[in-house]
Amino acid sequence: MYSPQKLHPIAYLGSVVNGIKNLWIPLIIVLFNSRETLLSGDISMKYILIVGGIFILAIVLFGGMDFLNKYRTRFWIEDGKFIYKDGVITNHEKELDIGRIQSIDFSEPIFHRLFGAVKLEVITPGEGIKIDTMKKSQAKSLQDILYDEKSYLEDTVEIGAYSEWPRAEAETDSREDTGFDTLYHMDGKSLLLMSMTSGALGTFLALIFGFLNLIGANFLIERYFEYFEGAIRNLALAMGLAIGSFIIVGYAIGILILTVKYYGYTLKMKHDDLVVEYGLLEKKHQSVNINRVQNIIIKDSIIRRMIGYYSLSVTITSDSLDSEDIDGTVELLPFIKKDRLYGIVDHIFPNYHVEVPGKKVPFRGYRRYFQIVTFLLLVITSLVQYFWFDYAWIAGLVLMLVFVASGIYSAYNSGYAIRDDEINLMTAGFFKRSHYVIKHEKLIEAEWVFNPFLHRAKLGIITLVTAAGMLGSRATIKFIDRKDIEEIWQWAERGHPDAEDITEGD
């Protein structure tokens, strides 16, 4: 790793595929425009040769640049820096300071796994590096070196900077220097429960409808219903059965997909790095540096809350444009028992005091959580009822009740709690709660919004922004009392209480 390394040879195959992928749209346009010539049957050899030749040339040109680029790509570690170099005509060289690395991701899509290749993504607050195909052995040694260098760098800084040597020594003793400390391993039961409670049906539906749309096979759905109608005389029963069996099968497949995706979920810790590993077919490996965490988010949905399982995410910041998940949120624990979650949070983030905020929305704010959506539903339902469908009001009423219930649930659960330099915000939307824990020094912006109605009702909406990805992570509490908003506002700009009345007017 300390000498320049090349990519995995399979990367070249990828560049051919990329070349074809880039030319996909022009190819279709050409084929579409010359469909008459093609379908007429008498295509001259010359025509095929010319068109085919142009395309092969284009593939060679586009793919070839990529090919050369991959051939010239080198990466290595030198002097506490991770260096990546590529470019055909202009050379690019990127240097990442290892001490500044926030997150290291490895993933092994199934295609890569066949050839023992790995995708790598390294993220720092500024730039990031993405290496599409590298050898697994390289990845392994790179990972070891990166973690070790990091801890080495941090240790030297620590000892030199402020801690006295006996303390430093004691600390290294207590730490397991040899390897990773496994904090959590998801067992089969949790995995299954998680898949069952995490919108498995939604996953399946998104997948199947996406696929059907893609190949334009909407008629399959009609055929499906026709089959049931043919088999059973009673129309209502047939429809019910059709939908019922579709849901059951979809749910089962959805569970299967999620189980495969999150198979063997493990959270490990080494020094200041957290490592997450999961996946049966596509293996993912992601690491996060604890010191770079901007905020903590604990999420649940109403079903998971009933069985006492929560999930834990953190956000990190990066300006890297080619990062896949642009929002900078890293899921550490997708599904874990409540008490264990808080135990692990305490262990990982000892400086955070996590507490669940109490409800803070005053009663006059409750209706604001659902009034607009119910009004819209009312308009839509009455339109549909009047013009098209006589029983629309049933669906409308059910939806309205659901939204009112969800609004009340949101209002009931939203709240905040301030403790020293930390704020805990509980926000909710459609039966899902998110508990944000934010430290004052990580806060980027506070935003307070109100309109004349809210002003008269002495309510307001406040958003706290922390850095995450490109856009930032926003935690919004809606419709709480102005006093509460002022308290959060004061906390956000602490040390400078500002009693000045800021209502507008000259």
Add this chain to the structure above:
Amino acid sequence: MQKISPKAIKVWRIREGIVAAVDLLIAVAALILSLYVWDWFPWWISLALFIIFIYIVLVHVWLLPMLKYKYFRFRVSEDEIRIHQGIFFKERHAVPLFRVQNIDTTVGPLMKRYGLKGVTLKTSAERIHIPELESDEADAIRNEIRKLINENTRRTL
């Protein structure tokens, strides 16, 4: 709380006025086209464009700049910058200065003519824009913020 330069109203009006003028031109062109050139070209397109023109003149040229100016306030204090804006939906922003990463100033041709400058502050997630300040004031604010940031970061390092 500070206000931006009152000349801003004029600049915004001229800017929107240009948009309105372009719209009017297109409307007239559409009318001529539908009357004399293309028979198939419906006449109501020019009417719609004309209505849009009136809307722009009334709302964007006449009303909004006034209100926008009236309700925009900002203040740079020792450790944070605050902005109040919004006509119907009021927004209040507070950004700690030590989170500001860079400060840009923008001058357009119109703004230059009136001696105005805009200041944009970028944090790692948000961007805060103070539009249409007097040029020297904008520079002063930028320098002040820069100074404050430098002081703060030096202190922590």
